[in-house]
Amino acid sequence: MRDYFRKAWAIVAKDLTTEVRSKDMLSSMGAFAALVIFVFAFAFDLRAARAAAIVAPGVLWVVIVFAGMLGLNRSLAAEFDRGSFDGLRLAPIDRSAIFVGKALGNFVFMSAVEAIVLPMLAATLNLPFLKPMILVAMLLGTIGFAGVGTLLATMAANTRLRDVLLPILMLPVALPAILAAVRVTAGALDDAPFELWGNWLGLLAAYDLVLGGLAVLTFEYILED
Amino acid sequence: MSPEMQNIVSFLIPAYVGFWLITFLYVLSIRSRQRNLEKDVEALKKMAEKKQSVGVDMPAGKAAQITKPSEVSQV
Amino acid sequence: MARRDTLSVVLIGISGLLLAAAVFFTFTVPTAQRETGGDVQRIFYFHVGIAWVAGLALLVTFAASILYLARGEQRQHDIIAHASVEIGVVFGVMVIASGMLWARPVWNTWWTWDPRLTTTAISLFIYVAYLMLRGAIDDPQRRARFAAVYAIIFFASVPITYFATTWWNTIHPNLAEGGAFALTSSMRPAMFLSLAAFTLIYVVLLRARMHVEQTADEVAVLKQHMLSQ
Numbered sequence: 124m125r126d127y128f129r130k131a132w133a134i135v136a137k138d139l140t141t142e143v144r145s146k147d148m149l150s151s152m153g154a155f156a157a158l159v160i161f162v163f164a165f166a167f168d169l170r171a172a173r174a175a176a177i178v179a180p181g182v183l184w185v186v187i188v189f190a191g192m193l194g195l196n197r198s199l200a201a202e203f204d205r206g207s208f209d210g211l212r213l214a215p216i217d218r219s220a221i222f223v224g225k226a227l228g229n230f231v232f233m234s235a236v237e238a239i240v241l242p243m244l245a246a247t248l249n250l251p252f253l254k255p256m257i258l259v260a261m262l263l264g265t266i267g268f269a270g271v272g273t274l275l276a277t278m279a280a281n282t283r284l285r286d287v288l289l290p291i292l293m294l295p296v297a298l299p300a301i302l303a304a305v306r307v308t309a310g311a312l313d314d315a316p317f318e319l320w321g322n323w324l325g326l327l328a329a330y331d332l333v334l335g336g337l338a339v340l341t342f343e344y345i346l347e348d
Numbered sequence: 349m350s351p352e353m354q355n356i357v358s359f360l361i362p363a364y365v366g367f368w369l370i371t372f373l374y375v376l377s378i379r380s381r382q383r384n385l386e387k388d389v390e391a392l393k394k395m396a397e398k399k400q401s402v403g404v405d406m407p408a409g410k411a412a413q414i415t416k417p418s419e420v421s422q423v
Numbered sequence: 424m425a426r427r428d429t430l431s432v433v434l435i436g437i438s439g440l441l442l443a444a445a446v447f448f449t450f451t452v453p454t455a456q457r458e459t460g461g462d463v464q465r466i467f468y469f470h471v472g473i474a475w476v477a478g479l480a481l482l483v484t485f486a487a488s489i490l491y492l493a494r495g496e497q498r499q500h501d502i503i504a505h506a507s508v509e510i511g512v513v514f515g516v517m518v519i520a521s522g523m524l525w526a527r528p529v530w531n532t533w534w535t536w537d538p539r540l541t542t543t544a545i546s547l548f549i550y551v552a553y554l555m556l557r558g559a560i561d562d563p564q565r566r567a568r569f570a571a572v573y574a575i576i577f578f579a580s581v582p583i584t585y586f587a588t589t590w591w592n593t594i595h596p597n598l599a600e601g602g603a604f605a606l607t608s609s610m611r612p613a614m615f616l617s618l619a620a621f622t623l624i625y626v627v628l629l630r631a632r633m634h635v636e637q638t639a640d641e642v643a644v645l646k647q648h649m650l651s652q
Contacts, residue, residue, distance in 0.1 A: 291555055330580075375628070
């Protein structure tokens with residue numbers, strides 16, 4: 124068991140080290156996210172306080188989702204280009220450990236971007252985003268997204284269409300998670316009573332469990348050759 | 349035309365016709381794909397037979413050419 | 424001419440008969456009440472049958488995909504999954520179109536965000552994504568494997584999506600939610616015949632579509648044979 128996690132962690136460490144050295148994924152995700160926030164601010168005229176509060180949770184999650192897909196694509200495309208997929212396949216390591224490692228790495232990257240996006244959005248829109256429940260939503264949402272996203276991005280990287288295919292595969296499957304995350308964020312932001320939106324948290328957790336679990340189980344079929 | 353009659357004409361009939369049309373087009377698409385593929389099968393089988401009767405490592409034309417005595421000096 | 428073995432003829436014959444009977448009953452059954460649309464409500468008999476096929480197609484794809492991965496990657500299972508998704512797309516488009524054509528006269532709106540409709544639309548996107556995934560991979564084995572994995576993932580997301588959209592709707596209660604679609608006993612023959620007819624139509628279409636794939640496989644093998652000589 125310990126060995127399993129050690130191996131998974133090895134992959135995470137590899138991804139993190141690569142990123143720390145080149146910094147290209149984080150910077151592109153971060154720049155993209157910041158720009159998208161501004162696009163939304165102009166597109167929906169988020170200057171008016173009330174308009175901002177209604178639209179803000181959605182804006183947050185759209186930014187996270189799109190920056191996230193950008194990151195997923197880059198992370199998998201890099202593996203593909205470098206030919207390290209073959210290396211991973213040959214390594215004496217349980218396929219699901221590879222998945223856990225990659226997904227964890229992606230989770231860390233997404234969280235790093237979210238750490239930039241959240242305060243930025245809070246400042247730009249003047250809204251109290253830094254609430255515990257919102258952070259919980261972000262945690263659960265990112266777990267689900269990283270899990271399913273790593274699986275689907277690995278598939279997409281191995282097809283002719285590559286990057287372009289990921290949003291097409293991912294978005295319809297991710298919709299319920301996005302909806303749930305937005306609902307929790309909106310409820311927490313408005314300080315609405317927990318009973319009104321607590322069920323969405325449950326849905327998000329269920330999504331993570333079911334789809335995350337399936338992703339772990341089915342990943343080995345994708346690496347086979 | 350009464351509003352109900354209007355509804356029937358603008359909605360029920362298009363829905364009904366639409367179902368038949370779409371199903372028909374799909375069946376047609378399946379049929380044409382099937383036909384094209386069967387044509388391919390026939391063509392490939394014929395090509396395989398031709399190759400069998402002439403010899404494996406020589407295309408049909410070349411084989412006929414070389415066996416003509418008048419051609420030999422011009423090679 | 425396509426291969427016409429006994430089973431195909433029998434299936435086509437029976438489904439034709441059932442469909443004819445369903446049509447007959449659809450148009451002779453008593454007219455529905457005004458609230459559910461009067462005569463336009465007759466769309467419902469076809470709409471439900473079509474929806475049933477779309478759902479059946481999804482189930483079959485899921486089952487076939489699991490079988491494919493679990494039972495030694497047999498091409499037959501992959502063919503079933505692929506054919507079923509294609510049929511699902513065709514019938515999915517029809518169910519949404521027929522639903523819209525019923526909603527417009529009855530509720531004066533083309534689209535509502537009600538859970539069933541929304542989930543169906545999302546499922547349609549997913550079916551299309553599945554076909555695009557298949558289209559983007561050349562290697563047959565990889566294509567089958569990836570498609571099977573995607574099918575399993577998306578099937579799992581559908582119920583969650585359904586629940587999510589149901590809860591979503593309670594926030595913005597839908598004025599267009601019709602009352603109970605009570606079917607009087609006189610309407611039942613049309614409904615049951617419709618369901619039976621459409622189930623058989625699904626089977627007929629599935630077999631036909633599968634046959635196309637099998638012939639394509641034959642072509643591929645013959646070509647391979649030609650090139651290797």
